[in-house]
Amino acid sequence: xxxxxxxxxxxxxxxxxxxxxxxxxxxxxxxxxxxxxxxxxxxxxxxxxxxxxxxxxxxxxxxxxxxxxxxxxxxxxxxxxxxxxxxxxxxxxxxxxxxxxxxxxxxxxxxxxxxxxxxxxxxxxxxxxxxxxxxxxxxxxxxxxxxxxxxxxxxxxxxxxxxxxxxxxxxxxxxxxxxxxxxxxxxxxxxxxxxxxxxxxxxxxxxxxxxxxxxxxxxxxxxxxxxxxxxxxxxxxxxxxxxxxxxxxxxxxxxxxxxxxxxxxxxxxxxxxxxxxxxxxxxxxxxxxxxxxxxxxxxxxxxxxxxxxxx
Ligand code: HEM
Numbered sequence: 001x002x003x004x005x006x007x008x009x010x011x012x013x014x015x016x017x018x019x020x021x022x023x024x025x026x027x028x029x030x031x032x033x034x035x036x037x038x039x040x041x042x043x044x045x046x047x048x049x050x051x052x053x054x055x056x057x058x059x060x061x062x063x064x065x066x067x068x069x070x071x072x073x074x075x076x077x078x079x080x081x082x083x084x085x086x087x088x089x090x091x092x093x094x095x096x097x098x099x100x101x102x103x104x105x106x107x108x109x110x111x112x113x114x115x116x117x118x119x120x121x122x123x124x125x126x127x128x129x130x131x132x133x134x135x136x137x138x139x140x141x142x143x144x145x146x147x148x149x150x151x152x153x154x155x156x157x158x159x160x161x162x163x164x165x166x167x168x169x170x171x172x173x174x175x176x177x178x179x180x181x182x183x184x185x186x187x188x189x190x191x192x193x194x195x196x197x198x199x200x201x202x203x204x205x206x207x208x209x210x211x212x213x214x215x216x217x218x219x220x221x222x223x224x225x226x227x228x229x230x231x232x233x234x235x236x237x238x239x240x241x242x243x244x245x246x247x248x249x250x251x252x253x254x255x256x257x258x259x260x261x262x263x264x265x266x267x268x269x270x271x272x273x274x275x276x277x278x279x280x281x282x283x284x285x286x287x288x289x290x291x292x293x294x295x296x297x298x299x300x301x302x303x304x305x306x307x308x309x310x311x
């Protein structure tokens with residue numbers, strides 16, 4: 001038999017959950033009901049985001065990611081991006097709570113804080129290691145592989161000038177490409193050339209990964225690189241949308257509690273502003289400082305490799 005709308009959505013149970021602490025006898029004001037509902041809304045969106053991030057991660061986790069799977073990964077991430085964009089707007093609803101009215105029930109929260117949102121930490125762990133000023137910030141606290149890790153593995157396998165990491169001559173090919181690229185870079189940007197040299201001056205795995213990234217960004221119009229390039233811009237957009245959401249939270253908090261410390265015991269707004277400096281996809285951001293214009297690029301070798309191939 002077909003369920004009713006409210007049976008399917010389990011609405012009766014859902015709508016009973018806005019009472020504050022379970023079994024609490026306190027009556028909840030309009031303002032506090034609003035406060036609880038806004039938080040619960042966010043946590044529901046977090047659940048969606050975690051699910052989509054995990055699906056994206058699973059697609060990229062395989063040793064060989066088929067071209068046809070990339071659009072699906074992009075699709076999952078687009079859903080996350082739109083959700084972050086929507087959530088960034090949702091702080092406006094929170095801001096209809098007047099700072100003074102918040103004080104009426106703030107003490108009831110005790111030390112409870114968004115700080116303790118386990119779904120937030122799960123989202124962060126799924127995204128990957130946080131970096132600040134080029135150094136790891138905090139530990140990797142997850143047993144699962146993160147989106148960052150699987151993206152690194154995937155980038156490292158990028159065919160460079162038609163050479164794959166399985167080709168016997170791969171190291172020479174990659175080094176050849178990097179040398180030519182750096183020579184072109186030096187001519188164009190002698191003042192900042194050292195940044196580009198440093199970018200590639202790494203152990204072989206990180207070096208190949210960065211060369212792969214530069215290759216995809218540089219020859220982005222090749223048919224076989226179209227989806228990889230789209231995937232990279234979607235990853236950047238994903239992180240950007242998360243940062244903008246964090247920044248909007250910080251501004252809402254500043255408006256609500258000024259420079260007070262948080263219920264979770266952090267410095268409050270200063271702490272939140274610091275979290276907007278984290279980057280996860282750190283290479284994807286920093287590669288932008290070492291790109292060169294198309295006409296100066298090393299000539300493409302093995303162009304056939306990057307055409308679509310029919311059966
Ligand atoms: C009156 C409204 C709010 C105020 C004043 C506020 C304030 C704060 C403060 C000061 C912190 C820093 C940690 C601490 O010391 O407590 C924090 C963290 C956090 N808040 Fe809020 N918040 C509000 C609403 C929300 C809402 C609606 C959400 C949605 C779930 C939320 C999610 C979070 C999360 C996830 C963190 C942890 C951020 C991180 O560590 O990266 N906050 N909040």
